[in-house]
Amino acid sequence: MIRTDLAMEATAAYGAEKIPGVDIINDTVSEGINRVRVTISSEEGEKAIGKKKGTYVTIEADSLAYGDTDTDENCAKALAEEIKSMAGSAVNGSVLVAGLGNRMVTPDALGPAVCDMVFVTRHIHEYAPESIDERMGMVSAISPGVLGITGVETGEIIEGIVDRIKPSLVIAIDSLASRNLERIRTTIQIADSGISPGAGIGNKRKVLDRETLGVPVLAIGVPLVVYAATIAQDLIEAAMDKTKTNKESMQKILGMMMDVEGADMIVTPKDIDKVVKDLARIISDGLNIALHKNLTLEETRRYMH
Amino acid sequence: MIRTDLAMEATAAYGAEKIPGVDIINDTVSEGINRVRVTISSEEGEKAIGKKKGTYVTIEADSLAYGDTDTDENCAKALAEEIKSMAGSAVNGSVLVAGLGNRMVTPDALGPAVCDMVFVTRHIHEYAPESIDERMGMVSAISPGVLGITGVETGEIIEGIVDRIKPSLVIAIDSLASRNLERIRTTIQIADSGISPGAGIGNKRKVLDRETLGVPVLAIGVPLVVYAATIAQDLIEAAMDKTKTNKESMQKILGMMMDVEGADMIVTPKDIDKVVKDLARIISDGLNIALHKNLTLEETRRYMH
Amino acid sequence: MIRTDLAMEATAAYGAEKIPGVDIINDTVSEGINRVRVTISSEEGEKAIGKKKGTYVTIEADSLAYGDTDTDENCAKALAEEIKSMAGSAVNGSVLVAGLGNRMVTPDALGPAVCDMVFVTRHIHEYAPESIDERMGMVSAISPGVLGITGVETGEIIEGIVDRIKPSLVIAIDSLASRNLERIRTTIQIADSGISPGAGIGNKRKVLDRETLGVPVLAIGVPLVVYAATIAQDLIEAAMDKTKTNKESMQKILGMMMDVEGADMIVTPKDIDKVVKDLARIISDGLNIALHKNLTLEETRRYMH
């Protein structure tokens, strides 16, 4: 079984492009930025790929978060386009950004880090409407913490808040697990099928989706951890390719690798502090573009001060 | 008008010990640790002191958070005693600790810091009841963030969560403003009259109390900031005492000091990082003692690992 | 005695503009940015002001570090001009930036924070000369820590490193004490007379200057703390002005205020975390402009990635 939270990795692994009800479109957003759109519309597709029905868009750039300001801003803009396209008119209402994950564990801190950089305006509409620039959206942002730290399921906290503030859209941000170390810092996924807090790294919990929250839910995820076993698989497959080894003969060993001790360890690059910080900046820029009409990033940063 | 969140400072300033419906009891908890219990039971008392009806206990120790392990542990125990005494049997039910304040602003980060160190067990009761030691209470802990960061009133978030998890008791932790720089790192106040998130440092907002939440609410507060004007008042009064100046003659100047530019600046000691860390440890120790019956602090720390 | 590390405050307090050998020039750098240049050239001036002979330039802007990108960049450029003007050709050689102060105490962490953002290139010249863009200067940056943490005088550490790497210029960055809370986040001082690590906040130690290090030493300082007594003095003086009180009559009280308990407490604004971060960005921008010829800030940030 492939361990990945990325629909595009799952489809690649299962040759899913041939399954009815699974559509895959690749295109180029701008120089150096690719986009893969996986649409799952059948139950057969759901089962084959292990992902719920919906649309999963992956924005990829080799030079993402490597100091190339143009690439980073183009990715933020591409993300903003997808948010607006998936959310439709809900993006113009009250939007709640939910930063999932644990602020104290670096590779799990992406969601809270994004919340810290989103331009929040809901309270200005309420308490200082005279300060509202008409281009400002209505945005709130919560980092509820994780079950092990709060003792309360993330889903319950978000539901409680949604009950109170009645947003028109929830956008959840979370870290993901990928099957490929090199995907870390190159990929952002956005999906409209909901999210299970903690599913990427821990166990499955209460799902946040349109059904449970009563409003559309977008999930933005970034691969930041990899299972040790998938690293080993990738390296051994690359070595088999180079040595022209017959893969059939190795199936037994490859299959066993998932079961040996240490296979389920989760690892992360050693410079993960910087990776999280840079990607949080790109995602929050994307949110600020999507949720505030025609405010420039410069203006947004100035307002946030 | 005296700017202080401490009932004992307010009573001292207004000579409130003579007001009907205001009782003040001083005693010694253990060597070097004093306790002041202010009880306000009349409306006359409410108005005179500017605090709501209820009990306000201040635990004070000059050597608090100065590396004296015995004093720190004795203060934690004294705090635990007050929590149990004020909460009654509610302490044995499901307790929600709410860490108010802004994690990113050091003197306002006490609440979140306490939450990080409270031994949280509600999810263990729910998902792994077989791991429950019968001495463990049922504790959850949330740091909801502040209005300017989330766009949602702290009170709304807490209400939403209380609606979901139905605790028997809420304990809110917050930073306070005092009128005296030297009270910072020496004083912990616990009260049963509720709390207004942000009131210590910003504007008054929705109150968290038994009326709004439907369950008893204790508030634990620690003075961590001081208004510039109160520092000036204290120093000038001390100087007047030393120079035997007639205070009457100075009333006009002292009164005006509150209105000059800079008077409302809020300051904090320069080693505030360390003060917050040390006091958060003492308060979370107190909570862990009160909420988990007969677990030693050592056991609690081991469990939390 | 006036407690301030700013020459311009000291001269103002002592009416020093009339002292022979003390020159004071005020001008405007650009809109909203003022510059005060104090030159002390006589021993009489040294004694009167309590500062060593040399040039002290203060760059001031009310809206500094308040999110006004233009003001911040103009201040960085003005700082760069002063560095180049004071250092002369030494700025083109090997430059050692020394970030004084304690990384763990927020208002004392400015120096280390600046070092983290300076574009360091000395090692590239040495180990990867083929990667050198001819516009890059030769820059190294050390944060030696403080005496209480290292057990070694900052001066000894800097001397040891200067002996090894033989820079042509040392630029030391440190937090300062000011006599006015409102000067915090509005003022940057640059001086060519050397610096005493820890002098702003603790006791006087070994001086870093041309005499002790054998190379020119510039000191960049920013007021981040204030003594409680000076706050009180300012507020009471403002109150006396408003009430038209005769100041003569108050001299005894004002004099005594320095001696009462609490007067020597050092305080800082409650949002000091943000102030330090913003000012460190402005100062490191100024250094990057001065030390790397014609590299834009954008290019510098890209290289540093």
Next chain:
Amino acid sequence: MIRTDLAMEATAAYGAEKIPGVDIINDTVSEGINRVRVTISSEEGEKAIGKKKGTYVTIEADSLAYGDTDTDENCAKALAEEIKSMAGSAVNGSVLVAGLGNRMVTPDALGPAVCDMVFVTRHIHEYAPESIDERMGMVSAISPGVLGITGVETGEIIEGIVDRIKPSLVIAIDSLASRNLERIRTTIQIADSGISPGAGIGNKRKVLDRETLGVPVLAIGVPLVVYAATIAQDLIEAAMDKTKTNKESMQKILGMMMDVEGADMIVTPKDIDKVVKDLARIISDGLNIALHKNLTLEETRRYMH
């Protein structure tokens, strides 16, 4: 070629126990704590193992840094014993602790984190000798930063400081690379053969040893990162064992795995923040026991306050 900084892993990999001039002794320190002492005394041994002549002691405990206070303290004591045994009388003189690594990159931040918790006393001897308890040693501690951040080789900085303060012993602390993910948080190595700053994670640089510094140098290292390729090798070997595959037949593939893309990525566990904090506490406890005679850890912590 095996990539590991642990002598015990290198000897195990090369069957080095049969090489003349290589001695390996295993014993048990206390319950659950093992010790492996590798002594390399011949050039043949140096070449076979790829480590310099000297003694390398590894202290291992499965439950290290898992909240078992007894194990942690026993490890700290075992470390203190080795320090005293390797350093001899030099431990009673002036000791400089050098925290190598980069404070900003979590798995590389062990050295600076240890320095923050070592009880530093050299300045007390010098400036406040009346406060010296005769049981206090003479300790200083420096975290010089890394080449990419300072522009100066760590070796040069340490040499400059050693020239100035003339210690009798240098103890360097650094993160290591191991070939086994599971060794992370279970192992501490101490060696008397010197250390190359950055060698574990980057390129080899100037060595810190008795020859270059003129005083004995102990190196304490903890595995905190692993190369992706070694994870893969371990898992595939475990899988081969389970499937009883002939290892000879796989040599070509295993050999090639080091050369495929991604093999040299360095990874770390996702909870590395906590691992570094816990191990820094254990190592600093060990240093405080070794360098201060008969001071209890409790007393040390109180002094450090």
